Amino acid sequence: TENPYWPYLHYWTDFARRAAFVTRQSQLVADILLINPLESVWALTESYFSDEHPTWDQYSLEIDQIYASAMRKMNENNIDFLIADKYYLDKGKVDSNREFTKITINNHEFSAIVLPPMCVISRPASNKILEFAKRGGIILILGALPQGSPEEGIKDSVIIGQMKALKQFPNVIDLASDKNRLSKMITTLNEKIKPQIQLENSGRLYTAHRKIA
Numbered sequence: 103t104e105n106p107y108w109p110y111l112h113y114w115t116d117f118a119r120r121a122a123f124v125t126r127q128s129q130l131v132a133d134i135l136l137i138n139p140l141e142s143v144w145a146l147t148e149s150y151f152s153d154e155h156p157t158w159d160q161y162s163l164e165i166d167q168i169y170a171s172a173m174r175k176m177n178e179n180n181i182d183f184l185i186a187d188k189y190y191l192d193k194g195k196v197d198s199n200r201e202f203t204k205i206t207i208n209n210h211e212f213s214a215i216v217l218p219p220m221c222v223i224s225r226p227a228s229n230k231i232l233e234f235a236k237r238g239g240i241i242l243i244l245g246a247l248p249q250g251s252p253e254e255g256i257k258d259s260v261i262i263g264q265m266k267a268l269k270q271f272p273n274v275i276d277l278a279s280d281k282n283r284l285s286k287m288i289t290t291l292n293e294k295i296k297p298q299i300q301l302e303n304s305g306r307l308y309t310a311h312r313k314i315a
Contacts, residue, residue: 219245
C-alpha cells in the first residue's frame with residue numbers, strides 16, 4: 103500500500119536540508135556552562151555494583167534529578183548552555199575586564215557557571231571554578247558542594263577549603279537550600295546575563311542563538 107505521506111515528504115526533507123546547512127555554517131552561542139557531576143555519581147556506585155539487588159545511592163539519584171531538571175528548565179526558557187566535565191574545564195581560560203568575566207573553552211565564551219550537587223571534583227577543576235569566582239564570574243550553586251576529589255578521596259582538605267572560600271564571593275549565588283532553586287536559577291540568569299532573545303506567549307517554541315562561524 104502506498105504511504106499517504108509520501109507526496110508531502112519533500113516538504114520535511116527540504117526543511118531538514120536547509121536547517122542542517124544553517125547549523126553547519128554556524129556555532130551555538132551559549133552563555134551558561136553547566137558542570138557535569140558524573141564523577142560524583144561514579145563515586146556513589148558502590149552499593150549498586152556490590153549488592154545482590156543493586157540500587158542507586160539516594161544522593162546519586164538526587165544529583166541526577168537536579169542536574170537533569172536544570173537542563174530541562176534552561177531549555178524550556180530558551181537559555182543556551184553547554185556542559186563541561188574536568189577535561190573541558192582543564193582547557194578553559196578565564197579572562198576578565200572592567201565589564202565582565204568569561205571562561206573560554208574551544209572558542210566558546212561563558213559568562214556563568216551552574217554547579218549541580220556534587221560530592222567529589224578534581225583539584226584542577228576546583229581551581230578553575232575558584233579562579234572564575236575570584237575574578238568576578240557568576241556562579242550558581244544548586245546543591246551541596248563537593249568535599250572530596252579523585253586525587254585524595256572523599257575528604258580532601260584542599261577541596262573543602264576551596265568550596266568554603268567559593269561561597270564567600272558576592273557573585274556566587276547559593277540556591278542549594280531554596281525549594282524553588284530551579285525557578286530562581288532562571289530568574290537569576292536572566293537578571294545577571296541579558297537574554298539574546300525574549301519571546302512572549304511563544305508556547306513550546308524553542309530557540310537557539312547561533313553565529314556564523
